Amino acid sequence: MKSLDQWSAADLEDGNPSLWPVAPGIPFAGLAERFGTPFFLYDLATIGRQVQAVKHAFGDRFQLLYAVKANSNLEILRFLHGLVDGLDVSSMGEVEQAILAGHAPESMSFAGPGKRREDLKAAIEWKVGVISIESLRELVDLHEIAHELSARPRITLRVNPSRPIAHFPLKMGGKATQFGLEEEEIGSAVEFVTSHSSSFDFAGIHVYSGTQCLHSDALIDNVKQVLEIVRTAQTEHACQCSRINVGGGFGVSYHEEGVQLDLRALSLGVMDAVNEFEKETHSRPTYVIELGRYLTAESGIYVTRAVSEKVSRDQRFVVLDGGMNHHLAASGNLGAGRRRNYMAVNLSKPGGEKQTCHLVGPLCTPIDLMGYDVELSAVEPGDLVGFPCSGSYGFSASPFLFLGHPTALELTHLHGTFKVARSRMRLVDFNDRG
Numbered sequence: 234m235k236s237l238d239q240w241s242a243a244d245l246e247d248g249n250p251s252l253w254p255v256a257p258g259i260p261f262a263g264l265a266e267r268f269g270t271p272f273f274l275y276d277l278a279t280i281g282r283q284v285q286a287v288k289h290a291f292g293d294r295f296q297l298l299y300a301v302k303a304n305s306n307l308e309i310l311r312f313l314h315g316l317v318d319g320l321d322v323s324s325m326g327e328v329e330q331a332i333l334a335g336h337a338p339e340s341m342s343f344a345g346p347g348k349r350r351e352d353l354k355a356a357i358e359w360k361v362g363v364i365s366i367e368s369l370r371e372l373v374d375l376h377e378i379a380h381e382l383s384a385r386p387r388i389t390l391r392v393n394p395s396r397p398i399a400h401f402p403l404k405m406g407g408k409a410t411q412f413g414l415e416e417e418e419i420g421s422a423v424e425f426v427t428s429h430s431s432s433f434d435f436a437g438i439h440v441y442s443g444t445q446c447l448h449s450d451a452l453i454d455n456v457k458q459v460l461e462i463v464r465t466a467q468t469e470h471a472c473q474c475s476r477i478n479v480g481g482g483f484g485v486s487y488h489e490e491g492v493q494l495d496l497r498a499l500s501l502g503v504m505d506a507v508n509e510f511e512k513e514t515h516s517r518p519t520y521v522i523e524l525g526r527y528l529t530a531e532s533g534i535y536v537t538r539a540v541s542e543k544v545s546r547d548q549r550f551v552v553l554d555g556g557m558n559h560h561l562a563a564s565g566n567l568g569a570g571r572r573r574n575y576m577a578v579n580l581s582k583p584g585g586e587k588q589t590c591h592l593v594g595p596l597c598t599p600i601d602l603m604g605y606d607v608e609l610s611a612v613e614p615g616d617l618v619g620f621p622c623s624g625s626y627g628f629s630a631s632p633f634l635f636l637g638h639p640t641a642l643e644l645t646h647l648h649g650t651f652k653v654a655r656s657r658m659r660l661v662d663f664n665d666r667g
């Protein structure tokens with residue numbers, strides 16, 4: 234008898250080559266029978282391919298960090314260990330999880346606007362590689378803590394640029410925001426760092442202006458903007474940046490097949506900008522990109538089962554056993570400017586006659602809408618409905634206790650072998666055991 238948490242495709246009979254192009258031949262019906270629904274399935278080989286593609290495009294001039302917030306599943310972090318150069322982390326919870334997966338704290342860059350004094354203290358004590366400073370207040374806090382601990386943490390200053398990049402659908406910079414120091418505050422920050430040099434090992438500048446961008450030109454523009462900020466800081470405030478974290482923001486296509494970021498055009502444009510920067514500044518810093526969704530989104534599919542159907546005032550509703558509780562982003566409630574349907578597929582009847590319906594989750598709220606006016610092969614109760622491109626901001630970004638349904642199971646797949654990467658949990662499993 235095999236252990237219950239590792240099964241090969243041969244143990245499950247119904248592989249279909251065309252349903253999920255990133256990993257053909259996945260036996261969805263067999264998986265659903267054995268493990269129940271809903272579940273997320275992550276194909277690790279796809280993550281490996283994305284990492285290689287970025288590394289190939291940017292070479293060793295850039296360090297590649299994985300942004301853990303996109304998907305913090307332990308198996309994914311384990312798989313990424315040794316593939317990426319480090320991690321972008323946003324909480325000590327993520328640091329703990331990453332250490333458990335084998336990553337060294339020294340390879341991590343810790344950003345995030347709400348760092349408490351105890352987080353800063355823990356980051357120093359755990360020897361997190363770089364702390365990215367988000368405000369003048371945080372800088373003062375870190376100085377005091379470093380002084381108390383007789384430590385000299387390595388820092389970058391996270392800067393909020395004065396100009397937005399137009400094509401970032403989700404903007405974290407270039408406007409009033411809680412992220413980073415204002416570009417105009419760089420002078421004061423550098424002065425504070427310089428006059429307290431026993432508390433800080435100043436590494437450079439970090440900018441993260443936005444994300445989900447599919448336009449290579451806009452992403453090149455973003456990198457140029459970051460380099461310009463560094464150039465100005467170096468000339469006007471006499472600071473030397475050995476590390477320039479240009480952010481990332483590489484987008485993926487959630488809504489239609491075949492739309493891809495032109496990675497080659499992007500890397501050529503970025504390399505030109507970097508070469509020009511180095512020629513002008515006579516320097517050769519370390520550049521960093523931090524990517525979440527671009528590395529993991531396409532690797533994942535969220536699989537639900539249709540449990541019910543109904544017609545309400547001539548409109549057909551198909552009710553699924555999972556929805557925004559497991560995958561808030563697919564319901565359009567995770568910061569998407571304009572709600573658009575995620576891609577959906579009837580995994581049980583891929584070639585069936587098309588019919589229009591609304592796909593809804595099981596929650597008692599009208600925002601649990603997984604697809605509005607979706608056209609896909611007619612879904613009947615019992616059918617499996619999958620949402621591809623769900624390997625990031627799914628489980629890790631959803632209100633999974635809301636309404637008390639069990640959490641989604643998480644599975645990984647690598648070359649025909651499946652593994653339970655996180656078991657399903659019930660509401661009562663989260664009770665205090667004390």
Ligand SMILES: Cc1ncc(COP(=O)(O)O)c(C=O)c1O
Nearest residue numbers: 300303441444445523524525526
């Ligand atoms: C500072 C920072 N780095 C990296 C990321 C990862 O973004 P994405 O998953 O879009 O690549 C984010 C996303 O919010 C972020 O805020």
